[in-house]
Amino acid sequence: MKRSVIIVKNIQKVYGEKRGNPSHALKGISFSMDEGEFVGVMGPSGSGKTTLLNVISTLDHATDGLVEIAGTNITKMRQSELADFRSKKLGFIFQDFNLLENLSIYENIALPLSLQGVSSNKIGTKVEKVTKMLRISDILSKYPSEVSGGQKQRAAAARAIVHDPAIILADEPTGALDSKNAASLLETVANLNEEQGTSILMVTHDAYSASYCKRILFIQDGELYKEIHRSQMPRHVFYKEILDVLAELGSEKR
Ligand SMILES: Nc1ncnc2c1ncn2[C@@H]1O[C@H](COP(=O)(O)OP(=O)(O)O)[C@@H](O)[C@H]1O
Numbered sequence: 588m589k590r591s592v593i594i595v596k597n598i599q600k601v602y603g604e605k606r607g608n609p610s611h612a613l614k615g616i617s618f619s620m621d622e623g624e625f626v627g628v629m630g631p632s633g634s635g636k637t638t639l640l641n642v643i644s645t646l647d648h649a650t651d652g653l654v655e656i657a658g659t660n661i662t663k664m665r666q667s668e669l670a671d672f673r674s675k676k677l678g679f680i681f682q683d684f685n686l687l688e689n690l691s692i693y694e695n696i697a698l699p700l701s702l703q704g705v706s707s708n709k710i711g712t713k714v715e716k717v718t719k720m721l722r723i724s725d726i727l728s729k730y731p732s733e734v735s736g737g738q739k740q741r742a743a744a745a746r747a748i749v750h751d752p753a754i755i756l757a758d759e760p761t762g763a764l765d766s767k768n769a770a771s772l773l774e775t776v777a778n779l780n781e782e783q784g785t786s787i788l789m790v791t792h793d794a795y796s797a798s799y800c801k802r803i804l805f806i807q808d809g810e811l812y813k814e815i816h817r818s819q820m821p822r823h824v825f826y827k828e829i830l831d832v833l834a835e836l837g838s839e840k841r
């Protein structure tokens with residue numbers, strides 16, 4: 588049986604309660620995700636996608652409900668434990684890559700391991716492995732300003748997986764990319780999922796990006812609206828199905 592990498596039960600998030608103007612961003616969302624899945628989260632602007640991802644990524648606290656990541660209940664953890672959990676178990680891909688300009692590509696990729704105090708020998712072996720896989724072995728001594736946009740993305744992907752996280756979390760990872768680089772990042776991420784069995788949860792408002800996922804959760808006004816599975820569908824067929832659900836969502840609003 589597959590193990591769950593994420594279990595979310597009835598999470599609620601209310602912002603601004605103390606200020607006296609509460610805004611209910613998540614209204615009882617429940618879902619689970621198995622190890623090795625590639626799941627997308629879609630929904631209109633303001634529907635709660637980023638809030639959901641932030642709660643799952645331990646960057647924000649749910650007001651109520653349960654979040655379990657790789658078998659650990661994170662809703663009861665203290666800040667110090669959370670920081671440790673995050674650095675060991677989670678990998679992040681950000682919209683703007685977040686590579687540090689004054690570190691070499693090698694140092695950037697090694698960062699999650701250096702922060703954990705892993706020996707430099709072990710770090711060397713791990714970095715060599717992931718950079719070979721992502722075809723960036725030849726740029727390791729360069730600095731971010733000296734490499735192409737596509738190479739930066741692959742470096743960011745390498746950094747997200749170098750410490751073998753239980754799951755990769757991505758919020759609009761293609762948001763700042765042109766269509767060619769977006770396609771290449773999505774191919775990279777889909778390959779990680781296919782070939783390494785990496786579990787990925789990706790928030791996007793873009794149907795093209797979402798078509799790379801195997802399952803999509805649609806949220807609307809802080810609630811789960813629908814979920815669809817790609818199954819054996821070719822990507823362009825799944826893309827059309829995604830557009831249909833988005834159209835449905837749009838017409839419900841009116
Ligand atoms: N820090 C915050 N304080 C108050 N309200 C917030 C905050 N962050 C998000 N919200 C509100 O929560 C809702 C969901 O926002 P968000 O999760 O960013 O949606 P999405 O990522 O789908 O666009 C919106 O109504 C937004 O205005």
Ligand SMILES: [Mg+2]
Pocket residue numbers: 636637638
């Ligand atoms: Mg958002």
